[in-house]
Amino acid sequence: MRVATAFSYQQAIANLQRRQEDLSESQNRLTSGKRVLLPSDDPVAARRVERALAVEARVEATKRAAQASLNAMTLAESALGGANDILQAIRDAAVAAGNGAYGDKERAILAQQIQQYRDQLLGIANRTDAAGNPLFGGAGVTGDPFVPNGAGRVEFWAAPGSVGVDNQEILPVAVDGAYAWDATPGLEVPIFKTLDDFIVQLRTGGMTSAAVSSAVQTALGGIDAGMERLQAARAQVGDTLNRIDAIVARLDALDLNAKTDRSNAEDLDMVAAISDFQNKQTGYDAALKTYAQVQRLSLFDYLR
Incomplete structure (x- = not known):
């Protein structure tokens, strides 16, 4: 199976974007102090909040x-x-x-x-x-x-x-x-x-x-x-x-x-949220490093 350089780039960029979205979502939750920002986050909890x-x-x-x-x-x-x-x-x-x-x-x-x-x-x-x-x-x-x-x-x-x-x-x-x-x-x-x-x-x-x-x-x-x-x-x-x-x-x-x-349904566990944010930040940093390495993977770079 041959893996093209372009495919490696796409994979790295997609992974980086996912990591960035996860980090941004975690940051928004920390800023708002809310675990449920959208009904899709937790439909059951969202209904409890509405009631x-x-x-x-x-x-x-x-x-x-x-x-x-x-x-x-x-x-x-x-x-x-x-x-x-x-x-x-x-x-x-x-x-x-x-x-x-x-x-x-x-x-x-x-x-x-x-x-x-x-x-x-x-x-x-x-x-x-x-x-x-x-x-x-x-x-x-x-x-x-x-x-x-x-x-x-x-x-x-x-x-x-x-x-x-x-x-x-x-x-x-x-x-x-x-x-x-x-x-x-x-x-x-x-x-x-x-x-x-x-x-x-x-x-x-x-x-x-x-x-x-x-x-x-x-x-x-x-x-x-x-x-x-x-x-x-x-x-x-x-x-x-x-x-x-x-x-x-x-x-x-x-x-x-x-x-x-309502607080029980939507409020954030700050200790757990901070830990989750730090983990996602570490993951995002790792994705950045991975992308930087993928950028250097080229046949012409190898031949040099």
Whole structure:
């Protein structure tokens, strides 16, 4: 069998190219730190990586939804706490109004204080989140859910219920204003009606002791009912916050598991990879030397 010089050259060059490709591929893996750069490198591992990435994407989307709900519910919980404090201050003023030694002047001063508290309470009822969405907008409303009518009385203009994020986890981003404030859409809100009626009565001059006592008792009943409803809504929001914490903890565990699975599938064993790179580099150097020797193998060189 005769081996031509050209064939020897071709063999040497082909071997050199293979060695160079192997060395380049090993170098790319070392640079990226990934064992699987293409699906063809390891189809089974590539599928594991795809599944893990899909899980991570779902977890990230759900975490964003949970964060939005957490922000809204934290603001709502604070608002409900502030509303309860204001009602407590109004209640104290109402009790003071029942003082038999007070006359029209003192009751008018108390009426002014309660009016200021009432206006603060309305501001809380229409409080919004960072995006401008009403915290107590119920199932959706573009403007303030609690709106004064032509007579200055507060009415509720939103649908009962709460808005939830569109995700696997149903998490609210608004509180049911109808429940929290004991309101009916299109009608006057009971707690504000109680306060407005009481303010009018305190400003009325010449009231008898019996009339004052009756007005105070009626107001206290309405205030207590309003406080009870707000406290119940606050408890619901607290339960939601606890549920969000549990969901986030579960998502963190799921995310860690997905990242670990992806790492196991695609990450490179650096010690083994460095050893493999060194071996391939040695092989490439040997191929270069072999090619250099083949270049000198010629009949004319031999005859010289």
